[in-house]
Amino acid sequence: MTAHELLEKIAFNVIQGRVEAEDEGFDEGLEGQPGVTELVNDALAQGLEPKEIVLKGLTTSMEAVGEKFERNEYLIPDMLASAECVGVAMDILSPHLMKAGVEGKGKFVIATVAGDLHDIGKNIVAIMLKGAGYQVIDLGTDISVERITAAVKENQAPFLGLSALLTTTMRVMEEVIQQLKEEGIRDRVKVLIGGAPTSIEFAQEIGADAYCKDAFQAINLLKTTVT
Amino acid sequence: MLIVGENINTSRKRIAEAVEKQDSAFIVQVAKKQADAGADFIDVNAGTFVDREAEYLCWLVKTVQDAVDLPLCLDSPSPKALSEAIKHHRGEPMINSISLEKDRFDDMLSIVTAQPCRVVALCMTETAMPVTVEDRIQAGAELINRLTVEGVALGNIYIDPLVQPVSVDTRMGNAVLGAIKTIMNDFPGVNTICGLSNISFGLPARRLINSTFLSLCILQGLSAAILDPTDKRLMANLLSTRMILGKDEYCGDFIDAYQKGIINKE
Numbered sequence: 001m002t003a004h005e006l007l008e009k010i011a012f013n014v015i016q017g018r019v020e021a022e023d024e025g026f027d028e029g030l031e032g033q034p035g036v037t038e039l040v041n042d043a044l045a046q047g048l049e050p051k052e053i054v055l056k057g058l059t060t061s062m063e064a065v066g067e068k069f070e071r072n073e074y075l076i077p078d079m080l081a082s083a084e085c086v087g088v089a090m091d092i093l094s095p096h097l098m099k100a101g102v103e104g105k106g107k108f109v110i111a112t113v114a115g116d117l118h119d120i121g122k123n124i125v126a127i128m129l130k131g132a133g134y135q136v137i138d139l140g141t142d143i144s145v146e147r148i149t150a151a152v153k154e155n156q157a158p159f160l161g162l163s164a165l166l167t168t169t170m171r172v173m174e175e176v177i178q179q180l181k182e183e184g185i186r187d188r189v190k191v192l193i194g195g196a197p198t199s200i201e202f203a204q205e206i207g208a209d210a211y212c213k214d215a216f217q218a219i220n221l222l223k224t225t226v227t
Numbered sequence: 228m229l230i231v232g233e234n235i236n237t238s239r240k241r242i243a244e245a246v247e248k249q250d251s252a253f254i255v256q257v258a259k260k261q262a263d264a265g266a267d268f269i270d271v272n273a274g275t276f277v278d279r280e281a282e283y284l285c286w287l288v289k290t291v292q293d294a295v296d297l298p299l300c301l302d303s304p305s306p307k308a309l310s311e312a313i314k315h316h317r318g319e320p321m322i323n324s325i326s327l328e329k330d331r332f333d334d335m336l337s338i339v340t341a342q343p344c345r346v347v348a349l350c351m352t353e354t355a356m357p358v359t360v361e362d363r364i365q366a367g368a369e370l371i372n373r374l375t376v377e378g379v380a381l382g383n384i385y386i387d388p389l390v391q392p393v394s395v396d397t398r399m400g401n402a403v404l405g406a407i408k409t410i411m412n413d414f415p416g417v418n419t420i421c422g423l424s425n426i427s428f429g430l431p432a433r434r435l436i437n438s439t440f441l442s443l444c445i446l447q448g449l450s451a452a453i454l455d456p457t458d459k460r461l462m463a464n465l466l467s468t469r470m471i472l473g474k475d476e477y478c479g480d481f482i483d484a485y486q487k488g489i490i491n492k493e
């Protein structure tokens with residue numbers, strides 16, 4: 001297989017949600033053929049650049065998954081299967097990326113805010129951002145204002161993602177932004193927010209930089225606003 | 228089987244509009260339909276109005292109880308909203324809900340023990356969502372122990388094993404079913420309750436999934452459900468499942484429902 005074919009195969013299998021050879025895909029008759037794990041290992045063995053694998057194998061395919069999700073062609077389980085592929089591929093690639101000294105797109109701190117334990121959406125966003133080349137620092141759920149701002153500071157992270165699924169916890173996002181201001185680091189970090197009860201209007205009201213309907217919007221937005 | 232009618236929830240667009248406009252006629256109509264369809268409690272939830280939740284919840288309590296002679300299920304994570312709404316409630320309400328999260332447990336406990344009422348207790352640990360059957364059983368047992376120590380009668384406790392979407396994790400169906408069975412076995416007299424619709428989140432044909440899931444829950448011993456009682460198919464499924472499992476003496480409820488037209492001929 002040429003390098004190009006290999007990358008296309010990786011992208012194809014991410015879209016099919018096939019982590020390993022034994023997995024079925026979205027289409028019929030794929031069982032037994034190499035999945036993302038095998039293909040990524042092959043690509044590394046053939047000497048492909050890890051960065052190239054991320055960009056051409058993972059990032060583009062997740063964009064395609066995003067479009068399918070948008071069109072209702074893919075449902076949540078389909079999207080999760082693809083996200084799992086990206087997660088597995090990134091686990092294999094991370095050490096190589098570090099060795100090669102590849103600069104990622106920057107540190108992205110993400111957390112579900114205090115009082116809120118919903119993490120499914122946040123986890124998807126975290127995986128997708130990893131696949132898109134960001135160094136994700138996932139703090140988990142129910143994270144206090146203090147811990148979030150401390151993590152942004154310690155890591156000098158240029159990006160912060162906040163998730164809240166409850167109308168009772170969405171206000172905590174505002175407190176986080178307030179705290180960033182008080183500590184004088186608000187202008188050094190872009191704050192993205194998401195979760196069912198939030199909206200563009202809410203993001204504006206609390207002074208966040210952006211509201212993201214889903215993980216794909218976050219990636220697109222970062223691509224266009226960040227140079 | 229105790230039925231809590233779920234339709235008065237401001238996360239539904241038409242309800243939110245009616246609440247904002249204080250359109251009591253519409254709310255009364257939704258309440259009456261659920262009462263006629265066999266609801267034992269009417270759930271009221273104004274949770275999407277963060278700043279005015281308490282005010283709106285009080286209005287819902289008065290509006291619904293003015294028209295319908297049923298107790299309500301006061302549904303809010305906010306102790307403040309609940310303590311105000313409860314003042315307007317006639318009879319013994321159901322408080323939805325308490326959980327092991329630190330502040331929430333203490334705040335809710337003082338509300339729950341202040342007057343006779345039933346309480347929904349969520350199987351959440353202090354810091355995490357439950358994943359496995361064991362997580363749920365552990366949280367459920369701890370809730371039951373802590374509530375009964377404070378004097379809450381076992382029969383007034385409704386353990387909610389927290390239904391999560393199978394679209395996100397296919398183990399979630401079994402996790403709830405296993406928990407219901409063990410909790411009902413280990414604590415005779417306690418109740419279990421589920422909101423059904425989370426199970427089908429993100430999937431097509433949700434009504435089919437919810438209905439099938441309800442049957443399986445009843446098989447495991449579920450004693451109460453938060454659902455749409457005006458959904459005739461769902462109610463027919465509930466009644467026939469109970470009957471088949473020997474929970475309907477002389478098939479009385481089933482036949483009665485059939486004669487009232489709640490169950491259709493085919």
Ligand code: B12
Nearest residue numbers: 117118119120121161162163166167194195212214215274
């Ligand atoms: C699954 C679920 C649960 C599970 C959570 C499991 C888990 N591990 O997370 C369980 C059953 C445990 C649960 C518990 C509760 N839940 Co709940 N839950 C849901 C449900 C059905 C789906 C949420 C979900 O996972 N969606 C799938 C993911 C993929 O979508 P998402 O989270 O929206 O994330 C996407 C985007 O929003 C965006 N995004 C999200 N965050 C971020 C962050 C950034 C930075 C970016 C860029 C993007 C982004 O990208 C994501 C991926 O595309 C919602 C219903 C709904 N309409 O959302 C209710 C819902 C959120 N829950 C609700 C409630 C009330 C609760 C409880 C209080 C108890 C209860 N009565 O059910 C507890 C709260 C516990 C707590 N303290 O947090 C209410 C909230 C209502 C309100 N007024 O606030 C909802 C809306 C249901 C309803 N209509 O009543 N819940």
